[in-house]
Amino acid sequence: MDSILQGLGQAFWLIITFDPDLYEIIAMSLRVSLSAVLVASAIGLPLGAWLAVNRFRWRRTTIAVLNALMGLPPVVVGLFVYLLLSRSGPFGVLGLLFTPSAMIIAQVIIITPLIASISHQAIRDLWAEYHDLLISMNATRGQRIRALLWDGRRALLTATLAGFGRAIGEVGAIMIVGGSIEHSTRVLTTAIALETSKGNLEFALGLGVVLIALAVAVNMTIHGLSGTERAPAW
Amino acid sequence: MSTLAGTLATGAAQGCEAGAGTRQPLLPLVLERAEARARGKLLIGPVDLTLGRSGFTIVMGPNGSGKTTLLRLMHGLQRLSAGTIRWNLPEPIARKRQAYVFQAPIMMRRSVLDSIAYPLLLRGTPRSEARARAADWAVRVGLGAALHRPAPVLSGGEKQKLALARALIGGPEILFLDEPCANLDGRATREIETILLDARAGGTRIVMATHDMGQARRLASEVLFLYGGRVHESGAAKGFFAAPETPEARAFMNGEIVE
Numbered sequence: 001m002d003s004i005l006q007g008l009g010q011a012f013w014l015i016i017t018f019d020p021d022l023y024e025i026i027a028m029s030l031r032v033s034l035s036a037v038l039v040a041s042a043i044g045l046p047l048g049a050w051l052a053v054n055r056f057r058w059r060r061t062t063i064a065v066l067n068a069l070m071g072l073p074p075v076v077v078g079l080f081v082y083l084l085l086s087r088s089g090p091f092g093v094l095g096l097l098f099t100p101s102a103m104i105i106a107q108v109i110i111i112t113p114l115i116a117s118i119s120h121q122a123i124r125d126l127w128a129e130y131h132d133l134l135i136s137m138n139a140t141r142g143q144r145i146r147a148l149l150w151d152g153r154r155a156l157l158t159a160t161l162a163g164f165g166r167a168i169g170e171v172g173a174i175m176i177v178g179g180s181i182e183h184s185t186r187v188l189t190t191a192i193a194l195e196t197s198k199g200n201l202e203f204a205l206g207l208g209v210v211l212i213a214l215a216v217a218v219n220m221t222i223h224g225l226s227g228t229e230r231a232p233a234w
Numbered sequence: 235m236s237t238l239a240g241t242l243a244t245g246a247a248q249g250c251e252a253g254a255g256t257r258q259p260l261l262p263l264v265l266e267r268a269e270a271r272a273r274g275k276l277l278i279g280p281v282d283l284t285l286g287r288s289g290f291t292i293v294m295g296p297n298g299s300g301k302t303t304l305l306r307l308m309h310g311l312q313r314l315s316a317g318t319i320r321w322n323l324p325e326p327i328a329r330k331r332q333a334y335v336f337q338a339p340i341m342m343r344r345s346v347l348d349s350i351a352y353p354l355l356l357r358g359t360p361r362s363e364a365r366a367r368a369a370d371w372a373v374r375v376g377l378g379a380a381l382h383r384p385a386p387v388l389s390g391g392e393k394q395k396l397a398l399a400r401a402l403i404g405g406p407e408i409l410f411l412d413e414p415c416a417n418l419d420g421r422a423t424r425e426i427e428t429i430l431l432d433a434r435a436g437g438t439r440i441v442m443a444t445h446d447m448g449q450a451r452r453l454a455s456e457v458l459f460l461y462g463g464r465v466h467e468s469g470a471a472k473g474f475f476a477a478p479e480t481p482e483a484r485a486f487m488n489g490e491i492v493e
Contacts, residue, residue, distance in 0.1 A: 133340040151343040
């Protein structure tokens with residue numbers, strides 16, 4: 001109990017003294033996870049909508065695979081991306097291993113299925129509601145997808161935030177491809193793992209509190225900006 | 235010679251598709267031995283039917299007689315299983331010149347203004363112009379005070395008026411309505427009927443299913459009586475209401491339960 005209180009105290013202290021190392025780590029965490037969410041949303045949201053609107057032969061299989069990929073083990077993704085980006089790998093010449101870019105790539109792979117799958121479920125329900133109307137109004141396939149994405153934007157926000165949650169708290173993949181190099185690729189989760197293994201429990205706990213606070217802050221900011229739970233009925 | 239003139243007229247009309255003035259009419263619509271099936275089970279048909287250029291057709295019949303399926307079939311929402319449906323124009327053009335009002339209005343998660351403007355936006359009308367025309371239509375159907383309210387929170391009657399404005403804003407040549415006044419009170423029903431009569435006076439062909447006998451008498455110029463998935467009796471409204479020819483239609487008109 002004592003160490004927990006000490007950790008909270010330490011967290012508070014780190015934040016109010018504007019500890020430069022802490023803020024550097026926070027900035028890196030946000031940079032990597034927000035970039036990954038941005039890229040994954042750009043792929044996952046239209047993919048989810050497309051899967052909801054189109055009927056094709058392997059649709060059910062594709063959706064089943066997508067749902068299974070939601071539980072993709074991050075360490076395995078990390079290993080996979082490591083092999084691709086390492087010197088001897090196919091993309092070795094790009095020199096991306098142990099850079100923030102490598103971490104973003106790994107996180108995109110981890111959260112895209114999650115975002116696509118949640119948005120698919122939301123869009124599928126909306127499509128069931130809109131189907132007759134949009135067909136009757138002679139909307140093209142692209143117009144249908146755009147209408148569904150726009151009108152389903154609040155549900156899609158949930159998908160995006162779920163993706164962000166998984167990205168910001170993820171440690172296995174970014175540890176492998178980023179290496180947790182000080183002043184370069186160290187983020188909150190990898191720093192916590194490192195400090196814990198060094199026996200620096202208070203500091204690790206302090207970082208943990210900061211991490212949770214950060215996740216809550218980002219969620220509340222986005223909810224505040226988008227007006228969710230304020231507009232009536234949708 | 236007359237054939238040549240006809241061909242030229244067709245070519246000219248298709249050539250200036252966008253221009254409103256002298257375009258090739260959408261109607262008549264001809265159904266020949268049309269059938270609709272779901273998983274092999276016959277829903278309606280075979281139906282032989284011709285819808286002329288003008289008029290207000292009321293589709294009547296007991297529940298399950300196929301009124302909704304027939305409307306959906308003509309509009310292209312229900313797959314045709316056998317027979318033919320022929321507009322006076324090629325199918326892709328015909329699809330753009332019709333509108334449909336559903337029994338349970340489908341409300342998009344947008345404001346009233348944006349919902350009514352949506353069909354215009356789909357056709358590439360600039361947003362500002364679409365909004366201006368939508369505001370005009372909202373006033374015409376009595377939703378002028380609700381422009382910026384979210385469509386899903388409107389009352390039942392308001393939703394149905396929104397659906398009507400949304401269907402009419404594109405200037406359809408034919409409008410299908412599936413019991414648009416079910417569950418509405420007398421006043422809302424009268425308001426909707428006024429809008430429909432205005433649209434008809436403006437040249438819109440109307441085909442509407444209803445259970446309301448009074449409404450049918452007020453609006454119809456032509457009646458289709460469906461029974462068991464077929465057009466059991468059809469004809470001018472006057473004759474039909476005065477003396478239905480078939481015993482089923484007579485029983486239905488007398489308020490008896492027809493099964």
